[in-house]
Amino acid sequence: MTRIGTFVGALLYHSSGKSFALVQQLTFLAVLAAPVVALTIDDPENASIPGVALGLGLMLATTTAVVLSPRQGLSRGLEWLVPVTSLVACGICRLATYPDGAVISTLSLVPSLWLVVRFRNKGAGVAVLMVILTITIPSLVLLPESMSVASFSRYTVLPVALALMSFAVIGILQHLEASTTQAERALESERSARTQLERTDRLLRGVLENLNVGVLVMDAHGNDLMTNRAQREIHALASPETNTDRTEAGHLAFHTDGTSIPAQNRPAARANRGEEFDNVQVLVGHPGPEQRVISVTARSVMAEDGSRDAAFLIFRDVTEEYNLLRAQHEIIATVSHEMRTPLTSIVGFTDFAEDSLQELPAMDAREDALEHLGVIRRNADKLSKLVEDLLLEQQAAVGRLTLTLEPVSVQELITHCVTGFQPMAERREITLALQLEPGAEILTDHLRISQVLDNLVGNALKYTQPGGSVTVSAAAPACGQGLTVHVTDDGPGMTQYEASQVFTPFYRAPSARVSATAGAGLGLALSQSIIEAHGGTITVRSVPGKGTRFTFTLHDESTRRALQARI
Incomplete structure (x- = not known):
């Protein structure tokens, strides 16, 4: 019974x-x-x-x-x-x-x-x-x-x-x-399932606790749900016991050039806003031998109704790799600098030779020589541009990128860029649109931000097929004075892995390598360095077959702090 x-x-x-x-x-x-x-x-x-x-x-x-x-x-x-x-x-x-x-x-x-x-x-x-x-x-x-x-x-x-x-x-x-x-x-089935869940939870927590990378899980409101041993050790560096400010703003977190990262631009704050990013490098701890370089990756976890349920961040100590790359960057920067002199001589003597040939009577030999000199000039100009970008990127990587900050009209800055690319868009039969909100001025380095805009818009036009569209939109950011720019295209898009690598120097997606699209893979890496030197952020979202959106945000206050840290 x-x-x-x-x-x-x-x-x-x-x-x-x-x-x-x-x-x-x-x-x-x-x-x-x-x-x-x-x-x-x-x-x-x-x-x-x-x-x-x-x-x-x-x-x-x-x-x-x-x-x-x-x-x-x-x-x-x-x-x-x-x-x-x-x-x-x-x-x-x-x-x-x-x-x-x-x-x-x-x-x-x-x-x-x-x-x-x-x-x-x-x-x-x-x-x-x-x-x-x-x-x-x-x-x-x-x-x-x-x-x-x-x-x-x-x-x-x-x-x-x-x-x-x-x-x-x-x-x-x-x-x-x-x-x-x-x-x-x-009841027996429930007990068995509960036992299995408890075992799985115990195993997962054991694995999580013993990972050699830090893991932080936050709910939709930014509250910490789960951490592991490696993350607690990193947090102890960012907020040591001697630190009087125990809030997020008081954590010792810096860009790789040594400038302090504003609280709203730190990885946890960005992840809490729903941003996803890969391999963002942050210096953690007091400047000195104990300071570590941490690579941070963030992902969102979505609920069944499509809302953001949680976010998790992966913290990886890459200090040794960073130091090796820094030494490599120093060597490349030095070599790039030394290449300027012979390139300058080549360009100068090419100009001299062209001027001398122009004084000679017209003959077939003179025309052939001028044509050959033109080839030398064009290739020398390309090489000069490559060396200039390479030198600038390496300077940024080792914290030597200098900025000249001044108030710049947002409308003038972006309109000038879009206007300059209209002929290229027309030749490629691509619609280049501009969506610009009325705005005042932004504190920035006009030349460097123009270079970022040129890289983003130029890439969008190069990789978008004829008949497609590229849209450049700009507005004030959600908090504070500054600028948020979106460059959106409906081109071939990228996979998640390709999107995570686009800011790596010399990286080119497989589809770009097999196509006839020219490039050395430095433009986006340089753009990221310039934006981060301003104390801003740059991100990418892409879906294969649907297109890509690049977004960068600058805040006047962050830019001022970044400049003060460099002085």
Whole structure:
């Protein structure tokens, strides 16, 4: 039996021990004996004393049998004998006190239910049979009443009612047992799933805690949900115990050129705004030997309804790699600087040779020489531009990029760039649109930001197919004075990996390498260096087959702090 069936059976009769059975038997004895004795005392002439003695004697005998049974419970034979004997005793006591004791027949339902609950269909059959034998037949045969439909119905309704009640009780118990079995299976399945989840959670936390990269998980409101040991060590560098300002603004976080990163531009703040980025390098800790270079990557976790549910950041210590690259950059910067002198000589002597040839009489040899010199000049100019970009990017990488800040008209800055690229857009049959909000001035290096705009717009036009469109939009940022610029195209787009590498020097996507599009892979790396030197941020979002959007944001206050840090 299931738990509910066992409980109901114990409640009515059956129990795995004899204590509860004894209590039930004593209770039924008292309930039966009380009216029988009372009727006998009240009307001794109509009561059969021998019958009363026989009926109550049988009850005492069955009760004694329960008392003498083993402590662990009643035997199966005794489980049958006790309720059957109780039914016989109930029938005898009813006959002994009839007609006043006719109501005692209703007490036969109690031991009948004991049989039904304990033995189900067999118990129900025995219970109905015993009621017929002990109550119905004696009433019809022995009692001095004339037989009629009414009397017959009165004495046969009890077994019929008992049979119907037995079927109902059996159905209820079966339903309860089925429900209990199903509930137990569901509970067991839930326990198994919970155990598996706890094990998985324990394994994941163990793996997370022992990773050699820092992990920080934040909810949609920027509250920390999970960190690991490596992240706590990095955080201890950013906010040591001696640091008086324990807020995010007081953390020791710097750009690679040594300038402090404004609180709103730090990786955690950017991730909390929903930005995703890869390999953003940050200096953490007090300047000195203990300061570390940390590469930060951020991703958003979306809920089922499409809203941002959480964000996580990966912090990787790249100090050794950074130092090696810095040394490499120093060498490249030095070599690039040294290449300027011979290039200047080549260009200068080319100019001199062209001027000298122009003074000679016209002849085929002179024209051939001028054409050859033109090829030398064009290639020398390309090489000079490459060396200039390379030198500028390496200067930025080692923190030597100088800026000349001045108030610049946003409308003039962007309109001049877009106007300069209109002929190229028309030749390639690309729509170049400008969306510009009325704005004031921004504090920036006009030449360098123009270079960033030229790189972004030029790349968008180079990689967008004829018939496509490129849109340049600019507006004030959400917080503070400054500028946010979006350059959006509907070109071939990039994969997530390609987008994560576009700001790496000399990186070119596979599709760009196999195409006829020229480039050395320095423009975007240089653009990022220029923006970060201003204390700003630059990001990219791209979907293969749908296009790319580059966004950079400058804040006047961040630019001022970046300039002060360089002085």
